[in-house]
Amino acid sequence: MSQHPTAILTDIEGTTSAIAFVKDRLFPFASAALDGFLAERVKDPVVAALLAEVAALAPDQPPAETLRGWMAADAKVTPLKTLQGMIWQEGFFDGRLKGHLWPDVAPCLRAWAEAGVGLHVYSSGSVAAQKLLFGHSEAGDLTPLLGGFFDTRVGGKREAASYTAIAAALGLPPGEILFLSDIAEECDAATAAGMRACRLVRVADGTLPGSRHAEVPDFFAVSEAFGLPKPAPT
Structure with missing residues (x-):
């Protein structure tokens, strides 16, 4: 050798x-928290920049709708992955996620x-x-x-x-x-x-x-x- x-x-x-951890635990967690997260962070410049990226990639529908569609398709789109990570951070920090x-x-x-x-x-x-x-x-x-x-x-x-x-x-x-x-x-x-x-x-x-x-x-x-x-x- x-x-x-x-x-x-x-x-x-x-x-x-496990693939199931991401699919069955992390993705549903982010989807359920998406609307509240966007409403709470609407003035956050980082979130605003990410939403602008989403809008540029899919200009014909609201960004939240686009994000949900990407989540459902497990799309490998960078602004989606970044936003998911920000949502998961809250769950990891407060112990709801391991x-x-x-x-x-x-x-x-x-x-x-x-x-x-x-x-x-x-x-x-x-x-x-x-x-x-x-x-x-x-x-x-x-x-x-x-x-x-x-x-x-x-x-x-x-x-x-x-x-x-x-x-x-x-x-x-x-x-x-x-x-x-x-x-x-x-x-x-x-x-x-x-x-x-x-x-x-x-x-x-x-x-x-x-x-x-x-x-x-x-x-x-x-x-x-x-x-x-x-x-x-x-």
Whole structure:
């Protein structure tokens, strides 16, 4: 086995966290709170700027209606993701929300970080939402373990240029970075940019095998496959 990667770049939904958590918990929470949030923050310049972005993208209907349609379609639209993150922040801060992580994730992240492996996140959810999930997770605050956070402002997750830009931002050759995702096409884009990639196939989350990439069931198996440190037995 070749030397283990210098850094790991991980997806969230379907990789570190159950798809159902985002779909069945976070999305309904944001949808239910949307009208009240917009009414309360109507004079907030950040919210106003985001709503202007929404209006520019869909000028023929009210922004709130557009946002609800995007939520229903799980559209990867940056102003939507940013607003969702702001709404979720309130729920995480007051304890109504806790970030779901598969039980293998936190022990492996801690072991990898302790060994000096750089840990970074790339998700279609906003950077703010990423920090909320890891900062208020069921396993505690994991943000001290994580260095870079990247969202769709760096580019689409199925575009090789996005991974090239992330490697440049981290100051690392792409070949020293291992990308973890449950989506084969995202792994395709990462490898096209020169990164190594591994696909998480979590049977409990309904992920089906069958991609061109290394496939593993959990982060323990990532450690095994790529020569990374393993967590101490508990």
